[in-house]
Amino acid sequence: MEEILALAKKVAQEAEVYMVTSEETPVQFESNRLKGTQYKQSQTVALRIIKNGKTGYATSTSLENARQLVKDAVATAEFGTKAEFQFPSAQNYPEVAIFDSAVKKVTLERMTQLGQELIARVTEYSPEILCEASVAKAKYELKIINSRGGQANFQQSVFGIGIEGQLIRGTDMLFVGDHDNSCHPILKTDELVRTTLRQLELAKRMAKVSSKPMPVIFAPDGVISSLVLPLISAFNGKTVLEGASPIGDKLGETVFDKTLTISDDPTVPYRTGSRPCDDEAMPCQRTPLIQNGVVSNFLYDLQTAAKAKKKSSGNGHRQGGLPTPSPHAFVVSPGKTGFDEMVKGIDEGLIVEQLLGAGQGNTLGGDFSGNILLGFKIEKGEIVGRIKDTMISGNVYQLLKNITAIGNDSKWAGGFLLTPSICCSNVSVASR
Amino acid sequence: MTTPILKCKLKLLMPDLQVIGQELAQLLKKQNADYIEAHLEEGQFSSISYRGKQLESISKTSSVGGNVRVLVKGGWGFVSFNDLNHLQDKVALAVKQASFVGKEVSQLAESEPIVETVKAKIKENPLLIPLSEKKQLLEEYNDSIWSTPGIQTSNLGYGDSHKKTVFLNSRGSFITQERTDVTMRAVAVAAKDGEVQQAGLSEGSRDDFSPMRKLHKAIKELSQRAVDMLTVPTVAGGQYTVVLDPILAGVFVHEAFGHLSESDFVYENDRMQEIMILGKVFGGPHLNIIDSASRPGLRGSFKYDDEGTPSTKTYLIREGKLAGRLHSLETAAKMKEQPTGNARAINYRHPPIVRMTNTYIEPGSSTFNDMIADIKEGVYARNWYGGQTSMEMFTFSSGETYMIRNGKLAEMVRPVMLSGNVFNTLMNIDAIGNDLDMNQGGGCGKGGQSPLPVSNGSPHIRIHQCLVGGK
Numbered sequence: 001m002e003e004i005l006a007l008a009k010k011v012a013q014e015a016e017v018y019m020v021t022s023e024e025t026p027v028q029f030e031s032n033r034l035k036g037t038q039y040k041q042s043q044t045v046a047l048r049i050i051k052n053g054k055t056g057y058a059t060s061t062s063l064e065n066a067r068q069l070v071k072d073a074v075a076t077a078e079f080g081t082k083a084e085f086q087f088p089s090a091q092n093y094p095e096v097a098i099f100d101s102a103v104k105k106v107t108l109e110r111m112t113q114l115g116q117e118l119i120a121r122v123t124e125y126s127p128e129i130l131c132e133a134s135v136a137k138a139k140y141e142l143k144i145i146n147s148r149g150g151q152a153n154f155q156q157s158v159f160g161i162g163i164e165g166q167l168i169r170g171t172d173m174l175f176v177g178d179h180d181n182s183c184h185p186i187l188k189t190d191e192l193v194r195t196t197l198r199q200l201e202l203a204k205r206m207a208k209v210s211s212k213p214m215p216v217i218f219a220p221d222g223v224i225s226s227l228v229l230p231l232i233s234a235f236n237g238k239t240v241l242e243g244a245s246p247i248g249d250k251l252g253e254t255v256f257d258k259t260l261t262i263s264d265d266p267t268v269p270y271r272t273g274s275r276p277c278d279d280e281a282m283p284c285q286r287t288p289l290i291q292n293g294v295v296s297n298f299l300y301d302l303q304t305a306a307k308a309k310k311k312s313s314g315n316g317h318r319q320g321g322l323p324t325p326s327p328h329a330f331v332v333s334p335g336k337t338g339f340d341e342m343v344k345g346i347d348e349g350l351i352v353e354q355l356l357g358a359g360q361g362n363t364l365g366g367d368f369s370g371n372i373l374l375g376f377k378i379e380k381g382e383i384v385g386r387i388k389d390t391m392i393s394g395n396v397y398q399l400l401k402n403i404t405a406i407g408n409d410s411k412w413a414g415g416f417l418l419t420p421s422i423c424c425s426n427v428s429v430a431s432r
Numbered sequence: 433m434t435t436p437i438l439k440c441k442l443k444l445l446m447p448d449l450q451v452i453g454q455e456l457a458q459l460l461k462k463q464n465a466d467y468i469e470a471h472l473e474e475g476q477f478s479s480i481s482y483r484g485k486q487l488e489s490i491s492k493t494s495s496v497g498g499n500v501r502v503l504v505k506g507g508w509g510f511v512s513f514n515d516l517n518h519l520q521d522k523v524a525l526a527v528k529q530a531s532f533v534g535k536e537v538s539q540l541a542e543s544e545p546i547v548e549t550v551k552a553k554i555k556e557n558p559l560l561i562p563l564s565e566k567k568q569l570l571e572e573y574n575d576s577i578w579s580t581p582g583i584q585t586s587n588l589g590y591g592d593s594h595k596k597t598v599f600l601n602s603r604g605s606f607i608t609q610e611r612t613d614v615t616m617r618a619v620a621v622a623a624k625d626g627e628v629q630q631a632g633l634s635e636g637s638r639d640d641f642s643p644m645r646k647l648h649k650a651i652k653e654l655s656q657r658a659v660d661m662l663t664v665p666t667v668a669g670g671q672y673t674v675v676l677d678p679i680l681a682g683v684f685v686h687e688a689f690g691h692l693s694e695s696d697f698v699y700e701n702d703r704m705q706e707i708m709i710l711g712k713v714f715g716g717p718h719l720n721i722i723d724s725a726s727r728p729g730l731r732g733s734f735k736y737d738d739e740g741t742p743s744t745k746t747y748l749i750r751e752g753k754l755a756g757r758l759h760s761l762e763t764a765a766k767m768k769e770q771p772t773g774n775a776r777a778i779n780y781r782h783p784p785i786v787r788m789t790n791t792y793i794e795p796g797s798s799t800f801n802d803m804i805a806d807i808k809e810g811v812y813a814r815n816w817y818g819g820q821t822s823m824e825m826f827t828f829s830s831g832e833t834y835m836i837r838n839g840k841l842a843e844m845v846r847p848v849m850l851s852g853n854v855f856n857t858l859m860n861i862d863a864i865g866n867d868l869d870m871n872q873g874g875g876c877g878k879g880g881q882s883p884l885p886v887s888n889g890s891p892h893i894r895i896h897q898c899l900v901g902g903k
Binding site: 393 | 479480481483484486487488489490491492493494495496497507508509510511512513514515525526529530532533535563564567584585621623626627628629630669670671700701703704707781783817818819820821822823824825826827828829846847848849851853855897899900901902903
């Protein structure tokens, strides 16, 4: 890395070398049995330079070809965008615990046992179900050095476990399951089994839905598959700068229901979205986005912040290219209502656990729409059965303005979102 | 004078995949396994993007990597790497993994050993076009979007990739293939009074840059559409007779049926085998659905798949009845059917899995006017944003939508999401057009592998009782 930086400094005014290496070991189960194991090693080196005020960028999978990397970066810098930022000099980074050496020590045998246990417990309850499961461990390592003396690095351990069961009756297909991940090993299957069996239990009966607006409880996984995508683009400093965010000019204004509080928080210990620095060596921090319904901050990387005359919020992410603002982990503050209480309060409504089709359509404008992959009907305060062939659609800005209740049942949905269930009124429902 | 010297040095630095492949071929012979294959891949990529009026990024990427996949007693081991040293350790690790898993009997279809180098037939090579020219073209497109009154911002992305892959296996195959892919997406965003609307296109091409030069008209139209969409109404949710244009119908056939015909969902699943029994009626006798990688020049085309199986043309539905399905070597053996050459991986970091290639509905005889003539109130949905499926249920969304009233095209409405159930929606296709067109702009995601280059297509089709999301 130092060699690349030295070479780049000869031809450009500023330079930054970024390297991420990973080792992943997944164990996979298909059709209720062990199918295969993998070991994946990968490495990416990225060079960003500022030459004559313009940004150049090149990446490679190898450290050995430094000259080619520098040459590619120089070639792109000729046409590159004007660099309005400076690379950070040496910074103080927060202490964020994201590495547990115990992850690496979990053996293939133990991982296999966990997967088998998970499948055994689910098939014991429902002998006809066919399950896919995966148990994976991984280690990620990031290093950044730049020509202004900035340097950052961290190691992260990740352990993930998940199950998806498919139950077919006639031509009806039911999909159930749950997944969890952490920087610690997850050696217990209880929580995943409990969620999966509850879904199976509730889905035993079918319920009918008519096409009309009604209250909908978005369970944590339903929140991520319905409501979150529009918010990710709306709080992106770049969307705001372009004037394309519906809330871009509403900083300090109450746009959402006053019970709603959301932050971007990469500092929660041992969570997979957590980290001490972003992908351009800026320190990470917890950034409040919505406080009691008030829009409080947007997310920035170095370049966008410089253009908007703001400070980077430590949200520079690389998704294969140059850094761009992106959240680390959304945390929705829990409310006071228990899930059962929420259900009791509904005369006729739905629970959405999984929505098919998120992210299609006008997410920028806040619209979402989808077919309910896993959801249930509520009648007179009771869950009466599973629903299918049913679509919901709406606009997150309208729905989150009038929240009926926020649950106290916070749960990580994937590694990205910590949220309780959220109940919204008047969601459009179409059914056949 | 300095350039040739530099080139010479670079050549020495790039690993020669053929030489490494030969070394691997020797290693594969000595292992205690039922089957071993290896992939080596080198790639060059470039990308340019615009966001708003300004260039957002321009970058070049190079990548070299490989993998080894091993089958022992029905269990698979897989090791992928960027570091091409110590190959024997990687082979040994994959064998060890597979032996750890394998407790049954391996079932894998026979395949002929093939030794061949397949050269890409490149028409206009994107790698030979200077970055400045590509940037110039994007700038023209971006200017075109911005010249439309009411545009708030724009988003353009261009990417090209050239990949050379070496495939070898323990049966003696050694296949070198190359491919060039070009993609372009454009999004125009219009905003007014707190309302935001967007319209986009996604275009792709195989081994040819030139289609990327022909998007001026389409981009102009989509910019105006984004602005127009601000003031048009939202359709009321419910069931409608829906006419789909070839692009959206292509997305529909991919989501609604294509994924269900991938045998890895079926081969170890007795219930699914009962549902997907050959000869079962899925649609009317006018319905024919095909997947064919052997149709040349499309994004999903190739000569050999990632298990070294020659590509085929497979009828998935013939005259309304289930006629075939997509196979890898393993799914074919377990279902006692012939391999179809549909095992594909997006790159060396993943093992090949059963995937579609170029999937389409065969043309029929209806014209567009025939189709809408007897519709009292219906929806004409064009273009696409995306689609998703869970096999039984699927969703897909339009980029451009109009109402059909009393047999005529009527007012524009906001884009819609359509949804269906494979067991009745295909049956509800009651008219198939004569105007087959392939959509090259798609990328498919499955099992964490995305986007895989595929194409899909169809003529115009009409579906009655299709569920439309809305107000």
